[in-house]
Amino acid sequence: MPSIHLSLFRCCLLAQLLLALTEAPAQQVKVSISNADQIAALFPDTSLPTDAFKELDRELFTTNFHNQGRRTPGAVDYVRALITYSAPDDIRNVQSKGTTFTLSPVADYQAFVDAIDYGKVLESNEARRALKIEIDPQEIDLDKLRDRASTKGALTQFDMRFPTAGEGQATISLRNRDRDEDDLEGRLGADFEAGDHIEIVLNKKPLYGVAQRIKKGSFSSVLVEVKLSDLESFAKKVRKRSLRTRLERAGELVFWAPAERLRKLDGPPRAAHAERTWSDTTGKYQVVATYGGVEGDRVVLKKPNGKQTKVPLAKLSEADRRYVQEAQGDSNPFVASRGAGGSMRADWSGVQTIRPRISRKWKWAPPALPKPESPQVRVDSLDLSPTPGESGHSESLERLFVARDGRSAVALLEQKAYQGRNYLQRLDFAAGDSERIVECPPDSVVLDVLPEERLVLLRSEDRNATRLYLKRMESDELKPVSDFNADPPGSFHKGIDGARLLSGGRLLTYGTLGDSVIWDGARAKALHRLKFETRGGSGLELGPQGRFLFANAEGGIAIIDTETGEHVASIPHSLSSIKRISVDRRLQRLAIASGDMIITIDLRTGEMIDGFSGGLVEKGEVDFIEDLLLVDDRYLVAPKYPLLLWQYVMATSGSYDNLLTVHGGRMWYVARTGGSIDGAWSVASAETPHTAIRDKLAELGDLDELVILSPGDRVVVSADTDLPADQETRVYDAVVSAFKQSGYLVVDESAADASAKQAVVTCKRAAKPIEVLIANPKAKPPADNPQAFKPPRGFAVPSHRPAWFGAPGGSTNWMYEKHTVTPYNSSVTIRQGDSILWSDRAEIQPGQSFSPTAKGSVQDVLNMLSKPDLKRLEEIVLPGRICRSGPVGGGYGATLLDADGVLEDYLGEEE
Incomplete structure (x- = not known):
């Protein structure tokens, strides 16, 4: 039966096609429009932004392409409607090519010509069924078109093609649209207002414009409509002559851009520095160049041939030094200076590219670091404030950022029942205070926090987000410090997976597929670009004090000095994947977690110390506690043997993932107390190893005696x-x-x-x-x-x-x-x-x-x-090696923890 139906369908389709072919020549009419350019000039060139950026910027092309989803009817739509609604026939097929429209079916050619009342018929050839007309521009009007559609009995079709006609507009214009009413309050990048002067970098060169509107884009992004200020500069970047002609005809370029591509300026940009003659203190040496900024104690000069030279400021003439001083105080947009609200342009000049090559030679002597002191704290536990929302059990504590000195911490909480909002709360253990809870911007991701300096680094949830926002926790809000777009020039893979705040005002950005970059955060200057695959955050770890970076590169782990950019050492390995890299706080040992295995390395020699595997390793988190390892926040292991010594267990089942961190002989962890609705999160600390563990170790004596098989x-x-x-x-x-x-x-x-x-x-x-x-x-x-x-x-x-x-x-x-x-x-x-x-x-x-x-x-x-x-x-x-098992789950003891610290120690003895 299905084959019979298919055969009938093919026969019907073939019959219709033959009918169309035999009747087409007799029923088609070709209409050429003589004043097509004049009609087109009545409409904004809505495809101009897409066409303009197609060859210049992939991201802006995509953004404007998707924002043409609801296309405004243009010149072709109006002319097509004008012809079909005025014709005596029921025209069903209209094809346009250039300035010519082919229509069918038209039974009576002369009746079709006589019905043209919307312009002049300049030429008519009945034998060829072709004519040329000049349309009266006054007929390009929505109200008049609607009347023609009503007379034709085609109002339903008209309203579908021209959805704005019911508003009584005489013409369609993109220039008079209302502001988008999306809820953008508080979002990152949503602080633009109509009339703001902005900067956008295109092909490494800044262009300037004025913000028109703002709206919410896809994937939590924010879009800003920009009117370009200097159309002439943009037109010079365009290679196609036809496109330059369209730009000149339009007289303006209005386009949508992601907010994170834009930098807000304090006011309109000033003119660029003029070309001038520079000389040294003796006047003997001279060069014609343009001022390009200051790097350290050197002045960057740009020659007419495009090359740059850097001259020590002290060697320039007095007049030239005075010029540089005035230029530095100027708000010249061609210098990577701060804009409104601390917005900065990323400076990639002079960035050093590092391509680590893994070597088996070990010449590095890590600097000697003192043993971390136990932090002086007034309290062992502080409760967190509840987040807004009706459902207590949907509140989760996602991360715990502990200060390097262990005296303070910041907790990141998520309230999933309240639009998935994030909250931060700072805990001061030295003073014994919990500060007021702070709400994060909607659809934002917290990348890193420095509790001691109250600094928070964020980006938007957009998977392609590249703008970093640095904010400071003050009272009950996050105050902006600075922001900049950290997208590397020429990078194909967009998006920043993570970032870390380093010492000395520097920061590190990394992506799963992109490069890792070390920045001078105060100047938004890229210092070092690391060219190796890091596989996101799991293959990166910072050493104590944030100076040395340990990164999983091809063939091994590269150790980078983030202050100098030097590749100081390598740890070769053939592991297929790495869960986590961990470094002790004295910069003497390194732990690598891969699969269910943990390997420890002596950083003084580069040699492996111990390695063990088993069912203990799940997340791969490792903390160093004297000669022991704390694995996955739970198991205390002597890696030399290996021997499971102790377990830490949370008293409540809801606190299994306790986000434990070790600082100076104390461990910090989170605990849930109370019920699911009126319960609360607490951050607590306890000495490690505490008395019960030390007593057990003393009782066991020489651990070599516990080895039963080698x-x-x-x-x-x-x-x-x-x-x-x-x-x-x-x-x-x-x-x-x-x-x-x-x-x-x-x-x-x-x-x-x-x-x-x-x-x-x-x-x-x-x-x-x-x-x-x-x-x-x-x-x-x-x-x-x-x-x-x-x-x-x-x-x-x-x-x-x-x-x-x-x-x-x-x-x-x-x-x-x-x-x-x-x-x-x-x-x-x-x-x-x-x-x-x-x-x-x-x-x-x-x-x-x-x-x-x-x-x-x-x-x-x-x-x-x-x-x-x-x-x-x-x-x-x-x-x-196999060691004698202990009586407590294979170990020799367990500690039950709650919000107040050590609740109970269990040694496995008979009661």
């Missing part, structure tokens, strides 16, 4: 499972292979001596059932509990909390239900007699709590617990 040691592997024979053989062979790959010598029982350790692969059902806690996503909050919080679907994440964590807390504890299950336990253990020296996974304990995955159910968790986990055993990876 590479080359003999091990006998056996299986203790209730699996079918084929499955047991599969997991046994996988574990044997894992031991061999880690450097251990696997031997048979007959070849084992007294030093050989016994390794047992266990995978069997527990001897008796136990009771566990499982979160039920379908449970309903109790009506008598106002603090009960029902998380959205997908809120719960996989969580296998050991029993010693205690019962789940927070406002979701009502979701947990008791279930009885006989679990399947699988593990690899190293034993000595009946004693277990080490195990890769603790058995499931009574009272342990679990949460389903995003789409999982309670039954899914029960199925997981009651079935053997063969995949885990088949993919096991063993450490290079």
Whole structure:
């Protein structure tokens, strides 16, 4: 049946095409307009901005192209309507080419000619069915066209083609449109007003104009309509003669530009410096040039051939030095000076390009830095103010910026239920005060904060944003300090992913695909352009005091001195990806997190110190605490062995990601207290390592005594499972292979001596059932509990909390239900007699709590617990050295933290 329908459709289409071909010559009329230029002059050239920027600026071309979405009817539309609404026939087809219109069907040619009352018929050829007419410009009028459409019975069609006709306008003009009413209050870049004088850089040269209107663009951007002041200068950049003619005919160029491309000026730009003769103090040497600014103690002079020369200011004649002094005090726009509100033009002159080449030679001696002192603070904890909004549980603490001296911090909070707004609050631990909460501009991204100087660096949420805004936290608002467009000249990939505030007023910008740039922020001057792939922020880290930059380049990590721009050293590696780079605060060690592995490097020699892998590494965050590493804000590890010593656990389930930072022997973290609606965030600190950890380390003594297996040691592997024979053989062979790959010598029982350790692969059902806690996503909050919080679907994440964590807390504890299950336990253990020296996974304990995955159910968790986990055993990876496991989740202790600091230490002893 479908094939029959298709055949009928093709036949009908062919018949219509043949009919059109046979009747077209007899029914077509060609009309040429003799005064087309005169008619076109009645309308603004709406495509002029798009055509003008097509060959000059890709971004401005795209911006103006998309802003022609609702095209205003132009000369062609008016002439077409005038001809069709005046013709006696029902004209259905109109084609235009240049100044000629071809219309059909027209049955009676002479009747068509006689009906022309909107101009003069200059030529008519009935045999060729062609004529030339001169249109009366007075007939190009919306009201008159509407009357013709009404007489023709085509008002509906007319209103669709001319939507503004109902307003009674006599002509269409883009010059009289009302200001866009989009809500732009407070947005970055939305402080332009009609009449503001602005600067835009095009092909590295500044052009000037006046702001007309402002509106919200796509992707949170802000657009400003600009009327160019110097059309002649712009026309010189255009290569096509026809386009220059259109510019001259228009007499103006009005276009839309992203606000971040514009710099607001204090007033109209002054004339450029004139060419003059410069001489030295002796008058012997002279040069004809134009003043181009001052760089340090040298004056930049631009020669007529386009080349630049830099002359020491002290060597110029007295008259020339006086000229330079006056020029520096001038608000000349050709100098990268501040505009209105601290707006600056980026200065790329003299920027140094750095292309690091990874070398295996190590010649760098990092400067000696003193041991960070413990910050003197009055309080250990400060509460944050609640953000505006009706839903407390939609408030989240996104980032915590701690000052380098550890005496203050700034918290970044997001209220997702309140239009996704961001808020900042500064905490002064030295004074014991929480300052007033500050609202960030709408649709803005906080890039970095210096709490000690109250400085905040922002950009808009637009994915192509390149303008940086530096603001200062004052009272309850952000006051503008400066802003500039940091887009590198000639850069194909637009957008700044991140930026960091460095020491000495410098800052660093980086993008996933673009270059990294070090700036003198006070002058918006690009100092060093780093040409290597950094893969966004994960491959970049600043050392203490913000001087040295560690960047993941091709083939290794490049170390850059941000003050001099020198590539001082390299750390070669062959890692496929890097999660995080971390540097200790004395500039002596570096940690690289890749996959589930962490490698530490001695920065005094460039050599690897330790490396370990296992299930501890997820985010890859590392803090150095004396000779230990704090991994992912949670696990305290002795990397030499490697040995899990301690765990930090938050008392409430809502505070798992605690944004922990270590400063001078204290750790700073965030905690959620109270319920989901009336609860609050707190920033707290505690000594690290505290007394319980130090006591345990003293008790353990020499950690070398905890090593039970080193590479080359003999091990006998056996299986203790209730699996079918084929499955047991599969997991046994996988574990044997894992031991061999880690450097251990696997031997048979007959070849084992007294030093050989016994390794047992266990995978069997527990001897008796136990009771566990499982979160039920379908449970309903109790009506008598106002603090009960029902998380959205997908809120719960996989969580296998050991029993010693205690019962789940927070406002979701009502979701947990008791279930009885006989679990399947699988593990690899190293034993000595009946004693277990080490195990890769603790058995499931009574009272342990679990949460389903995003789409999982309670039954899914029960199925997981009651079935053997063969995949885990088949993919096991063993450490290079194995140490004796501790009694607390494999470690030797755990600390429960809350908003007041250390709540409780757990050592695993029997109560």
